[in-house]
Amino acid sequence: MKTVKKISLALLAILIAIQFFRPEKNLAHGNHTEIFLAETNPAPELRIVLEETCYDCHSNNTVYPWYNNVAPISFWLANHVKDGKKHLNFSAWDDYSVKKKDHKLEEVIEMIENDEMPLKEYTWTHENARLTNEQRESIIAWAKKTRLLYQLNEIPQ
Template sequence: MKIAKKIAIVLLVVLVGMQFYRPEKNVATGDYVAAFETETNPTPEVKAILKTACYDCHSANTEYPWYNNIAPVSYWLADHIEDGKKHLNFSDWENYDAKKKDHKLEELIEEVKEGEMPLKEYTWTHGDAKLTQEQINALVSWAKDARANY
């Protein structure tokens, strides 16, 4: 029992320590998706879908929920955001070449159609990010039209 108590104390100390050393937040100022939206010209409906279901993890700005202030959740969210931006970063759109833009839109279509995006973990706490079939169709149609430019 002494070992279990020592382990519990060490874990508690680590957990408390994690509260003071949090990952950097993904927060931008200004219009962080302007270049992307100007170039791809999404409809107002698609803009709303992108804002609700995509931009938190795939842009330079995240609207954090209250529970992000609690470690280890803050670390878990930071990892998800970093991974999301690695795959597609709408804020970095202007730095992609035409071939990469086409490929990213192709992946967007595939992931949305297959129900892989937005992630289930995200939609658990962001119910409005669950896409209806109508929203999926609108997003896919827009992305196919945008791909024609590349």
């Protein structure tokens, strides 16, 4: 029992100590996805869907939940954002070649069709990010159309 108590106290001390460490936040000001929106032109309702369900992990601006103030959750979330942005960042659309944009949209279609995005652990806590079938279809239709326009070179860079 004594050892258990010691270990518990040590763990508690660690938990308190790590509260003093905070990962850097992913925050942007202004129209950080302006180029992405201008080129891919999603309808106003779809813009809101993308913003509310993808931007937290795939743009330079995350809207953090209150529990991000608690370590180690903050580190876990920061990791997700970093990983998500590495794969796809709507705020860095300008840095992608036309071929890459087309490919990223292809992956968006795949992810939505297979119901892999938004991540499950995100939709557990973000009810409004659970996509309806209609929202899913509108993302896929928009991505398909935009891919075609990129492939036909119809989108001015």
